[in-house]
Amino acid sequence: MTTVHFFQVDHEIYWGLLIALYFYYTGMSAGSFILTSLGTVFGIEKYKKVAKVGVLMAIVLLIFAPLHLIFDLSQPTRALNLFIHTNPTSAMSWGVYLLILYPVCLLIYSWFLFRQDLVKGVNNGGFKASLYKFLLFGKKDLSETALENDRKKAKFFATLGVPLALLVHGYTGFILGNVGARAIWHTPLMPVIFLMSAMVSGTGLFIIVLMLFEKFKNGKISEDIRALIADIANLMKWFIVVDSALMIIYFIVLWNTGEAGYAAGYFMLHNDFWSFMVLENGLGMLLPLLILLSKKARQNLTVVVVASILTIIGVLAMRINLVIGGQELPLTGSHLVEYSASSFDIMVVIGLAVAAGIVLTFLYTVLPMNRAGVSPKNSTSVTDNKALSNQKGVAR
């Protein structure tokens, strides 16, 4: 029976682009960290050479992620209240501590990972040397016991970082999943879906960053990195398989969850057709999956980059569809709630993305990014031996 509303109050969508981007950044941080910790934590040798690239990327993404939230606050100067007043029933309240613990853990891990190379660079003079000297806090010991200690501590903090990465992104799933009022969010699968899409987008972005890094640092992409990228692309294929399985399960159950769930599913299929079906699931999930199924495609750098770009766009669409789409369905009244991103939000998103890129490039430029087994340009054979022994040491 038709129902016509004569008078109602228009409501606003308050959680917009900045919240979706926050979820996107933490996801990519957690995903790229878990991927590149495979070397340090699980002893998979070939991932050790990208541990430095990965951990710096994870740290920078995680420092910029909460900045989106600060810009979204109506009272940004009161952000410290989050630490003074804790509410155990609020997922957001847990997140505040995870958003501190996780990057601190990664910083300590990377300090142990970088320490011996910082010591080696400290005598070269110039800006880098004084920066290294500052970063070392006087710990310049290069004896075998000190290096062994570095390896042990690096492994310890990397191992601690994995569950923290799972928690720091898992909790964001609870932020949406705990909201019983909105069928589209209210599912126990939400934290798991968030984690899996984080693995997909974290891997996708890492492939792109790693390739750019190698290209600018060494001029070309070496054979072993090519082989590793093919390997990561294979992992990404499996991440996409699990992620899409979760999305299908989520959607089928949503479709059968009462009127609100059915309406939400119908909304995603029809009103959100272009962003949900085409961008998020077609171009962002199915197409890269089909591409990566072929072993030949996984060994072709250009094809892997295309697949990676598609996945990171797909996951961005997924975050936006969930966060904003979830609020377009009205809770009262009789029509869909409209959203339009404010120019302030768009400026913040672009500004933070550019700033994150600059900071990451700066870190890659000034820090000793030589990897185990490959000596820095001006090193001697002694350092080569050390690097080799380091490699063996970590393998133990």
Next chain:
Amino acid sequence: MGKRYAMVIDLRRCVGCHACAVACKSENNVPLGVFRNWVEELETGKFPSVSRHRLPRLCNHCENASCVNVCPVKATYQLEDGTVLVNYDRCIGCKYCIAACPYDARFINEERKTAEKCTYCYERVGAGLQPACVNTCIAGARTFGDLNDPTSEVFKLVATESVAVSKPETNNRPQTYYIGATEKSLRPSLIDIVLGGEK
């Protein structure tokens, strides 16, 4: 037993004059474009078989309020008498409460830059007066009082009339009781809205 404030709205009496919305705005200095208290009006059916319904909405001061549960800084809190209030000096404006409230009861006050909603006219009730919307209602459709007091008017109405609340399935346990509400007005007809049945 302590007090438990609640409101009963008798829709058989509501004429849709919107005086409650105006009185609330005036009493609480609510900015333009946002409402702590408003009246939805809808018509169902096809000529000549039509009926018209109204549903005044306000914060339900829920027993198990989503907003209280999700606030990361405990700026939203509940008094012993059930009133849910916002500490405007503590609220950081994260808007989680707005996203989590099943009743759209909350908004950001752009002048104060914090979340805000109906307070049951806390200062008026404290002074022994009725909330502004109850006081101004031309048809006496609204009744406010203590649900734990068997002699109170709200207790009698909830006990003797057929009352309904909006979205009981959320387990928010809302404390605005409607007499004579249609299902269509208590919740949006999501299927109609999404499938385009409603204009």
